[in-house]
Amino acid sequence: MELPPLIIGNLKAPVPIIQGGMGVGVSGYKLAQAVAREGGIGIISTVQIGYKEPDFEVNTKEANIRALRKQIRKARELCPEGIIGVNIMVAISDYDSMVKTSVEEKADIIISGAGLPLRLPKLVLGSDVKLAPIVSSGKAASLIMKSWIRRYNRAPDAIVVEGPKAGGHLGFHLEQLQRGKECLENIVHDVIEVVNSFGCKKNIPVIAAGGIYTGRDIVKFLKLGAEGVQMGTRFVATEECDAHINFKRAYVNSKKEDIKIIKSPVGLPGRAINNKFIQKVEKNRIVPSKCYNCLKKCDPDKTPYCISEALINSVEGKTEEGLVFVGSNAYKIDKIVKVKELMKELVTEAESLYTNDKMTNLLKW
Structure with a gap:
């Protein structure tokens, strides 16, 4: 049986898979267009997207805006019929500029987390771009919906629910993660109930994310009850992923015991590979060589290390000198494949199971 398409407003993805946004060049136009070409939704991360621009060190904001325009246009050129979106972290200093640029370049959808995107509808007035906030609780979903409807008479077009097994920054307190009681299944259920309680006329699909493999x-x-999933980790180990081959190999070579929760300069816990860089910063502060002014709440005089430098090092292949964010299942990856091959594997397995008589057993996992 074929999987149902993911429908977000007037967007229709034949395959209900959103490729997760992974910052500082991991998910750029090459990966996004490849996923869109296979019927999913390809996402370009805007975080320090201009790191390859020649003036990035001295003109960071303008370099990022210029690079984002290039990335969206290249993705569109390679896959004109596919759905191409962007992921914009609320925590970045240039949030408004990144949203504005994405609207100008006619991104199909903006996915936004790492904070509550309460002002996002105001920034896209007059455009047809779809908006999907990322939440980690029913409470956050309710707060966003109430705020958007009251202030802008607009509900989200979709909601991404990110659980505790996701890679990178996590929307949970460290104590919550240590207790291990947070469960994506329960959070998805809570968010679906919240969405239904508002009785909106339009359908608002809930997208499950974090640890889906x-x-x-x-x-x-x-x-x-989710209408789609978001997957990041699986797409790193693909030929089309925009990161350096060493970054991809770090995933392939990782073991379960290598993956740990770290404290990020952003103020949130994050999941990463426990490499030499992590071990070093746990002992001593690494004084930033400069401040990119990338995060709203970062104090360069106190931060344990510069997260931009750490992520740029990794994506450029110097993985032992930087931060390698991963999802909880990264250790299961044993090879690098083409996006087409990965999508076919996922869809073939899913379609073989998507029958009513299997439902009872599936929900017992």
Whole structure:
């Protein structure tokens, strides 16, 4: 049985998979267009996207804006019929500029987390771009919906629910992660209930994210009421991923015990590979060589290290000198494949399980 498409307003993705946004060049136009070409939704991360621009060190804001324009246009050129979106962290200093640029370049959808995007509808007035906030609780979903409807008479076009097994920055307190009681299944259920309680006239699909690895996982969340999934980690180990081959190999070579929760300069816990860089910063502060003014709440005089430098080092291949964010299942990856091959694997497995008689067993996992 074919999987149901993911419909977000007037956008229709034949395959209900959103490729997660992964910052500082990991998910750029090459990966996004490849996923869109296979029927999913390809996402370009805006975080320090201009790191390859020649004037990035001295003209960071303008370099990022210029690079974002280039990336969206290149993705469109390679996959004109596909759905191309962007991921914009609320925590970045140039949030408004990144949103404005994405609207001007006619991104299909803006996915926004790492904070509550309460002002996002105001920034896109007059455009047809779809908006999907990222939440980690029903409470956050309710707050966003109430605020958007009251202030802008607009509800989200979709909501991405990111659980505790995701890679990178996590929307949970460290104590919550240590207790291990937070469960994506429960959070998805809570958010669906919140969405239904508002009685909006339009359909607002809930997208499950964080730790989703197989076609079986996809079906599980579809059966629980989600209308799609977001996956990041699986797409890193693809030929089209925009990161350096060493970054991809770090995933392939990782073991379960290598993956740990760290404290990020952003103020949130994050999941990363425990490499030499992590071990070094746990002992001593690494004084930033400069401040990129990338995060609203970062104090360069106190930050344990510069997250921009750490992420740029990794994506350029110097993985032992930087931060390698991963999802909880990264250690399961054993090879680098083409996006087409990965999408076929996921869809084939999911379609083989997407039948009513399998539903009871699926929901017991």
